[in-house]
Amino acid sequence: MQWEAITWQRMAERLAGHLDDPDRAPGPGSWQRVGIDGAPAAGTGALAGELAEALRLRGRPSLVVPTDGFLRPASLRFEFGRQDVDSYLGGWYDTAALWREVFGPTDPGGSGRVLPDLWDPVTDRATRSPYVTLPPGGVLLVHGPLLLGHWFPFDLSVHVRLSPGALARRTEESERWTGAAFARYEAEADPASAADAVVRADDPRHPAWTGIRRR
Template sequence: MLAGRLADRALGAAAALREGTGGGTAVRLGVDAAVPADGEHVADAVAAALDARGAAVLRVRARDWLRPRSVRLAAGPRDAATAWTSEVDHLGLLREVLDPLGPGGAGTWLPALWDEAADRAVRAPRRTAPVGSVLVLDGPYLLRWETADALDLVVHLLVSDAAVHRRLGGDAAVRRTGAWAIYREETDPAPRADVVLRAEDLRRPALVLGDAPSAWA
């Protein structure tokens, strides 16, 4: 099972943290996905596998780190450039989650910063992570310059524009495919990930890069 193999890989690194041979408080695992539901699906499966193995899991979702609607939709619902530059608060994730859990960090983290439905900030208290825990983060554009070096293990989902249009439809699909094209052009994310899955159909993912089997079940 792929989720289990990914969990085992993260737990190996987490053991080094507990033994004092690795830096930081938590292993920071990211699932990089164009379609939000795909990223959440994979990240939830990995988090469940970690939980079943008795790991301390810190779950963070990019939808809880969006920028205000007036910022991310400033140029309209179909604008790809604004989606690429201003959809997710990557610097906020770095400041409040990734850096504090990494080498030299305080070991505290925020689970959320923004309520998308209410379009306002969330007053979530900071939490303290136990040494050797595993952060599981899903979101788009995780291998861009703000966050790439702050992740210890990255799973990148490859998906065609046609699949994005099937899953999202309408303006959201136009916006995301355009932004994802910019992401690919500027950062070339797939070769820099630890595991790459072709995710046209998440019931039958195909392993492109990595050492884990390609089946979820």
């Protein structure tokens, strides 16, 4: 891969410009959907926030949806133990709810009425958050881990990549067992090949990226 040194703000501006290209503009009654994929330690929420601000400055409404708001209840996540790699990869996130409450409403001709979160993992209860209506022409920004292994319909996808060493350093000790899950995800889903842009973020102060690749 060819890497270009860049700031997070400048990266967000480039992504916003790509989305704002008239050739990629959503049709009437449609939305654009962006996935920012990466382990929790990769800080995908920061890039999502930068991109939301870059879009705001262009007059584009957006909605940021973290997948941590769609974790399944603890009784399901921890059915086979708290450190089961298979469960983490296939059973922690409520992908059916994401399809139903986030992606379905932003399909062409949808309502745009998105549920921003469903479950609070701290209280292990439903959040009861109100729906948010994203107007047509708006941009849905979904961020979190394991996004590129579920065939979610992204118009633009970014994979924020950490080396195994950086992932271990930047992950809480109690969560380092997830390193094995992310190693499997890299091998099985190959997110670096699936994404439209890849970011190298071992040092968050000095990211580098591939730019947006032609498809």
